Amino acid sequence: MRELDASVHDSLREMHGYMRLAREWDLRFEKMFRTGALSKWYSSVGNEATTVAAACAIEAGDSLLTLHRDSGAILRHYLDIHEILPGLVPQTSSGRKSVGGDSRQRFLRLACQMLGRKHGFSAGHERSYHYNLIEEQHGLIHIGMISHLGSMIPVAAGTAFAFQQQGNHQVALNFIGEGATSTGDFHEALNIASVWKLPFILVIENNRWAFSTPTSQQYACQQLADRGQGYGIPGVQVDGNDPEAVFTVMSSAVDRARSGEGPTLIEAMLGRHRGHSEADDSLDLVPADEQDGYSSQDPLDLVEKKLVDRSTLSVSDLAEIRNRCASLVMVLVDEAMSMPQPDPDLPRRIHAD
Amino acid sequence: MRELDASVHDSLREMHGYMRLAREWDLRFEKMFRTGALSKWYSSVGNEATTVAAACAIEAGDSLLTLHRDSGAILRHYLDIHEILPGLVPQTSSGRKSVGGDSRQRFLRLACQMLGRKHGFSAGHERSYHYNLIEEQHGLIHIGMISHLGSMIPVAAGTAFAFQQQGNHQVALNFIGEGATSTGDFHEALNIASVWKLPFILVIENNRWAFSTPTSQQYACQQLADRGQGYGIPGVQVDGNDPEAVFTVMSSAVDRARSGEGPTLIEAMLGRHRGHSEADDSLDLVPADEQDGYSSQDPLDLVEKKLVDRSTLSVSDLAEIRNRCASLVMVLVDEAMSMPQPDPDLPRRIHAD
Amino acid sequence: MPTESSTDQSEILYIDAISDALRDEMRADPSVVLMGQDIADHGGAFKITRGFLDEFGDQRIRNTPIAESGTIGIATGAAMLGTKPVIEMQFADFISCGFNQLVNVAAKMFWRTEHPVPMVIRLPGGGGMGAGAFHSQNIEAWFLHTPGLKVVTPSFSGDAYRLLRAAIRDPNPVLYFEHKFLYRRERSAIDKNTTPDRIEAESNVLRSGTDITVISWGWMTHRTLEAASTLAEEGIEIEVIDLPVLCPLDITTILESVERTSRVAIIHEATSTGGFGAEIAAQICQDAIWTLDAPVLRITYPDSPPPYHKDLEATRIPSAERICSELRQLKQQ
Amino acid sequence: MPTESSTDQSEILYIDAISDALRDEMRADPSVVLMGQDIADHGGAFKITRGFLDEFGDQRIRNTPIAESGTIGIATGAAMLGTKPVIEMQFADFISCGFNQLVNVAAKMFWRTEHPVPMVIRLPGGGGMGAGAFHSQNIEAWFLHTPGLKVVTPSFSGDAYRLLRAAIRDPNPVLYFEHKFLYRRERSAIDKNTTPDRIEAESNVLRSGTDITVISWGWMTHRTLEAASTLAEEGIEIEVIDLPVLCPLDITTILESVERTSRVAIIHEATSTGGFGAEIAAQICQDAIWTLDAPVLRITYPDSPPPYHKDLEATRIPSAERICSELRQLKQQ
Numbered sequence A, B: 001m002r003e004l005d006a007s008v009h010d011s012l013r014e015m016h017g018y019m020r021l022a023r024e025w026d027l028r029f030e031k032m033f034r035t036g037a038l039s040k041w042y043s044s045v046g047n048e049a050t051t052v053a054a055a056c057a058i059e060a061g062d063s064l065l066t067l068h069r070d071s072g073a074i075l076r077h078y079l080d081i082h083e084i085l086p087g088l089v090p091q092t093s094s095g096r097k098s099v100g101g102d103s104r105q106r107f108l109r110l111a112c113q114m115l116g117r118k119h120g121f122s123a124g125h126e127r128s129y130h131y132n133l134i135e136e137q138h139g140l141i142h143i144g145m146i147s148h149l150g151s152m153i154p155v156a157a158g159t160a161f162a163f164q165q166q167g168n169h170q171v172a173l174n175f176i177g178e179g180a181t182s183t184g185d186f187h188e189a190l191n192i193a194s195v196w197k198l199p200f201i202l203v204i205e206n207n208r209w210a211f212s213t214p215t216s217q218q219y220a221c222q223q224l225a226d227r228g229q230g231y232g233i234p235g236v237q238v239d240g241n242d243p244e245a246v247f248t249v250m251s252s253a254v255d256r257a258r259s260g261e262g263p264t265l266i267e268a269m270l271g272r273h274r275g276h277s278e279a280d281d282s283l284d285l286v287p288a289d290e291q292d293g294y295s296s297q298d299p300l301d302l303v304e305k306k307l308v309d310r311s312t313l314s315v316s317d318l319a320e321i322r323n324r325c326a327s328l329v330m331v332l333v334d335e336a337m338s339m340p341q342p343d344p345d346l347p348r349r350i351h352a353d
Numbered sequence C, D: 001m002p003t004e005s006s007t008d009q010s011e012i013l014y015i016d017a018i019s020d021a022l023r024d025e026m027r028a029d030p031s032v033v034l035m036g037q038d039i040a041d042h043g044g045a046f047k048i049t050r051g052f053l054d055e056f057g058d059q060r061i062r063n064t065p066i067a068e069s070g071t072i073g074i075a076t077g078a079a080m081l082g083t084k085p086v087i088e089m090q091f092a093d094f095i096s097c098g099f100n101q102l103v104n105v106a107a108k109m110f111w112r113t114e115h116p117v118p119m120v121i122r123l124p125g126g127g128g129m130g131a132g133a134f135h136s137q138n139i140e141a142w143f144l145h146t147p148g149l150k151v152v153t154p155s156f157s158g159d160a161y162r163l164l165r166a167a168i169r170d171p172n173p174v175l176y177f178e179h180k181f182l183y184r185r186e187r188s189a190i191d192k193n194t195t196p197d198r199i200e201a202e203s204n205v206l207r208s209g210t211d212i213t214v215i216s217w218g219w220m221t222h223r224t225l226e227a228a229s230t231l232a233e234e235g236i237e238i239e240v241i242d243l244p245v246l247c248p249l250d251i252t253t254i255l256e257s258v259e260r261t262s263r264v265a266i267i268h269e270a271t272s273t274g275g276f277g278a279e280i281a282a283q284i285c286q287d288a289i290w291t292l293d294a295p296v297l298r299i300t301y302p303d304s305p306p307p308y309h310k311d312l313e314a315t316r317i318p319s320a321e322r323i324c325s326e327l328r329q330l331k332q333q
Ligand SMILES: Cc1ncc(C[n+]2csc(CCOP(=O)(O)OP(=O)(O)O)c2C)c(N)n1
Pocket: A069, A147, A148, A149, A150, A176, A177, A178, A179, A180, A181, A205, A207, A209, A210, A211, A276, C037, C066, C067, C068, C090, C094, C097
């Protein structure tokens, strides 16, 4: 099992940097939703520890497949934080090299994608996180979601299959919500992946609710990690609010995958901080004390407290980091807002030539 | 947990009677296949202990959903053995009342169904075990298969749902092969059934091969019973060649279901005695010593040995039982062969009125 | 909250007509059970079942896990033994996940076994809301090529109400396509006293005209009506036939109308190739070809998934303007 | 065992043409991988991949668990990253279990993301063998109404060979419908030297005639040819157009032919309503209606699942006799 980077503090600082960036990203879009500049928003607030830490454990050349609450993983996968926010976190910190290419440009296109702009990755044809970004020269492989839950699990396993077939040692990382574990594709993909020993890691972001449906109406096992046994693979539950814990679990899953031993199922326990989407009232169904419990375990609060407790950063350092992240997001989103809308007359082919 | 009937010996004799009848049934059709009178046959040889014993544990009014190797369960569910073979087994033996109605007539129609005759349950429109027989007045609910593996699992759970909805205490019993456990429907149905605590029992007939595919290429868990934990339900592996063991496990599953505690997954370990169908060479792939192992554990041989060892029956009793079963099957199948073919001009409606 | 007290012949929203039909049929028939994601406490993604949990309890209002195939299969088994399930797909698009259960188990059951499967699947479908490729599709044609199903596509509140109740009473699996765009935009009279107990072939001649017969369903009927009034001002008289039921199909009314007008257009929001417009066109060309004075015109979505951006989507969905201009040309041919 | 040594232009069985195409393309392109149930040691239900495991090894010849959806999804992901999967469905009917993966993930991927998905699904389909409702269906129309797929339906060994290789090279998801009835009944010349690297619209005018254009594919092309020779003896000259590719569709050849013959029939084994015959009929009636001297005729399976009993099945599948008699009538109209 790979250990946390020797400079544990610096690694946590790096994870925190991306988590904060992801948080500011989401807060910005939540605000835009509230002011009517955006018609829908699914928030990643509360998922950052899991998604950032998991993405820290993979490398360039590995594939990432995300859903609607995975901005943390996407930002970690796309961006060199040293390039876009120089000096924000120590250069020495990373256990993982950033992929190459122009991070700022990618970030701007991501904002365009969210806003349906022409320069978004799908040129307005697809919504928010429903797109791919594959830059082979930089080892960047990111395949976005379709709406149908569960459907991307086999596809993710398929990228792992391609790696195995090509004899390289890359791995595939895929996120899903606990609701999607009820789909047939969850089962079919994990079973095949295990039989074929595919280098595949499935991370369940268990935020205890699927739209309005609590886990008690979604499954009846003790924990979803228990499903691992039925596939003959490790099933590990982890505190999804603790990036270090997630990183540790992920790292051993990655090692297992790279060494040809097959998939791992990780269940990261998270809080439900927002409604299903910002446009519905589903949060009303979450009892107040349950909500309070989640708020008190906000992963950003926790990581910041830890950084302060360990004297890695001061409260004012944190404020500065927050401000720099928020400003960068603000600038980029504003820039994206001023970019052109897609051209309705531009033809788009249905078949590849 | 319900115990085996007080008169253990008589119960075993009854199970043996149905097992023998099922075996002679299959042998007859296998022979017809070899002589070209039938174009295809999927044999139930080797599955009789599991299917007969499981069907002994349910009652009239319960639903039975079968696949292609479940003649044992079907015969046990349809026929009053005392009526069709008077005196073959003691009257006192049964833990289960037979459903009413004319057993011989049903048996004849079953033969017609196998042969595609007009008087078969589907009047020639559907093959072999792809039909339903529902006689509400007799509490006989049998829903046959479609070819698509796994598809009948949710349907079986749906009959359990109807029972739950109607507040009666009936249960649903469904058989599948171990190959069908890889389908999404296996997962979706068991998960929902568990969340809703449906009175549903799924029996996997694990004969170690799916067509030409060994279990090592089908799943990678230690045993399929391990999947139970992932649904929060009991998963029990049992020696599928031992009718008493199967009956015991089934009985507690039925009790659990009737008392509202939800589904049970039973994995019955069986031998592969025949090819996938009689028309292919898939048995060639089963190593000779593996085949020998299965033959040495033929459930009919085992049960007959037990009956002799226990001095319940003599070798000549067994021969007589065998002869009587074989003759009855012979007579019925011959009768069915002389029945009319379906009328191609008879219209069949696509919608119910 | 849907109008609890909506009286006979009152005007109500399309969405409330659906809600009322469900509620009224559940009150009338205790064997009706609803299943779907988030339909219980939350009242469904569109709030159509709001209040149902309180009134009918959690045995009859079943939140399902996210498992369309399992749900349809369970509904099928239940329907065979005296329960009448009505499934809400959260979006019509998701039925693809339960496709096999529907086309191979439910649809074929009656023909195979003569055992009826009385079940309804409600499918909120269609575009116009900028909801992208997976929340906007019009997929009725897949199921119209699947013997054993019935397919309903109401355009008005009255049909929505009446046909949902009829669908629940019908002993066959019925796909009930409800158009999301109409939920809060269409409001018209409903008659709660006429509740047939079968889905039968039917059509609505909404407007008589002598120049062109136009056939459509769902949202497109409203755009057709809009186009028809514009064209009427120019002296072109459109006969508008709405099809609230696509299977079984009322071809008779269509053929009679075409005989009178000699020109015909079929308008649908579904993609063109293999859409149900092709079937209607083919039947007309088989049975009424000599009455035609012009080629059979289809006005449809192009052959692509629905784009997300509203501007992109707007160019794909037949607009009243596009309908007008294509019909003007048809008139001249 | 398929003829290992089949030389150029030799006559081979349809089933061997498929086998050879797979083998030759696997030899030519190491990124091609086969997936399917029982395709490894067993060589597949129809033995098409017999010997492949030995030649190509178990990394490239993958027995899959019974999981059509998972398999198609894995193939899709693999195809996006440089692997070229060819899936064998054991029977075409089972693709319904992977329907969502196919229509929503694979089919839409290129349009959504401009990222190609080069993958092939082989679908042994069709009836005539008394194999019942779940091993005999003709389901191409579902996929012809699904933008993003290509659909191939070869009737002859040569097309079977050439188009399978082209399908594997094509950067799109291609559904390759192979007709089981033809496996060992059709034998004709194949040309191994012509291997295009895309599936494009194409048609075969197999016989010229002046009286009626008949369009068909798969097994029905053979019955059409049989009918055409019978009718030729009666002096009725049929122009027979075979469509080895249904999407993209070569409508040009069809329209040109109809222009010459003025009468047209479309024959398919799929059920009638919503079948692809409707689309072809609709296009003819949109673009060539004035050339017609008779209604457009469709000769198809009735709207029901395939019955098991051979006598029952035989009455459903268009026979050469039925085709003859319907075409005779068409000639008279
Ligand atoms: C196959 C399918 N069925 C239904 C939906 C509708 N739907 C979208 S998100 C959602 C809930 C997802 O819950 P979960 O997987 O727990 O993810 P979370 O939103 O909680 O992160 C549902 C039911 C869908 N997208 N796909």
